[in-house]
Amino acid sequence: MKRLLIAAFASLAFTALADGENTSYSPNIGVTEISPTLQNTIIPVKFTSLAGGTERTIKAVDLVHPVGIPSGTQLYVFVDNKYEAFVMGTNEWAPLTTTSTSDPSLHTADIGQVAVAGTALWLVFPQAPAGTQKVYIYGEVVANPTSAITAGAKATPVSNLLCNPTDSAVAIGEKLSGITLAKGDKIIPIGATFAGEYVYSGSVWWHVNPNGTIDKENVTLPSIPANGGFWFVSKGGTGAINW
């Protein structure tokens, strides 16, 4: 019997397989390095959880790796029209307790708070980085990234903090085919190169200055830079941006 066993193991010796021939692959994993220079930085949610599954989510504290992030840095997830906040302690994110004029009851963020792919987070340093600051985000690469809009209404608009999860600038106006727009919807790009906001008139987009005056009617929406953030304030607009 001993000889038979040896023969059986010999038959299991591995031979190199050509790619594609009975080869299995893990999902694609991504690590992105962001080099912020400002005190407040947009973090794109362009990955989902390494645990897999069908939900396009990842725990916010898992997305942003603690390494190199100074103590006191805050991480803000915008969900259900309010912020869930975390603060960096000693190499570990901790939930912040929040009180708001709209809801004075104390609320502590859930350490398991997820961020949905296609949305964006705020990272706020104790002060603007003095030297080179690196922020690493990582997770499972999202195939066919989208940014879903949570719809609001005229009287009760809903703000959506979204991102361009791709690695190239995108003309946002070319990506709205999946959205049914409503009059009053707004797109507010985030970044020093932008000013004011874009408001949907019902047929065209207007650019409105920061002081609320109308700059121009019937404008072309700007490009959102790679990994850049923007607000979509819905007054009825619904759907998703397909990047």
Add this chain to the structure above:
Amino acid sequence: MKKTIAALFAVAATAAFAGANDLLIMFSTPGVDKYADGTTVLDGESYALVWTPTEGAQETVLSVPLAKDGKCPPVLFVVDENDAPKYKDGTWGVFLLDSRDFAKDATGKTLAALDESGKPSVVNVKASVADGLAKSSGFASAVASKGVSAGEYDLEGANVPKPVVAGIKIVGANVIVTVKNTVPFVGYTLQAGDDVSNFAVPDGASTEAGSASNEINLVAPKKDGAQFFKVSTIK
């Protein structure tokens, strides 16, 4: 004695757009934070976000009863954009409150900063905030760089409870009077007189700060013959 409270911080505001036009103020202290009487802040004491308008009375907008181990852990105050119109032309500040439950006065009202609904409010504040946050939206940091102290209190109009003599004894050449029902930010001394119609603070009489939880002892020289005493607060 008129005393005032000052805000705890000078804020370096940021300029970025926060989103939804909310104002988000993160606050914390490294400790040790103290009440006006120098004692360490108790667990559960409140820190309050206070609005000081250019004209008008201060308003306690939000408060968090989160003091722990003598300091305030990181907390986030959020002023919703829909409430922003109420807060123009003024500054924000964060105050350490003193909401200890002191002995009540004759009306049953505590001196410490609890309003009718039992929520902490700023104690007798009349001073304007020297350095405050004028930002109306965005992220702001109000993190204190060192332990903070509750400002002194403006006692004008405050109902200081009547002190109660708990005991009296003679030790050597002195009379020692034990007093309860005192409050820590008020000073106390003994007045003495040969009769009940004429009191004054005698030479050698001690002065002591009140205590939130303990009795205090006041000392005055003993004279021969009859002597009358009463405890008085010092202003």
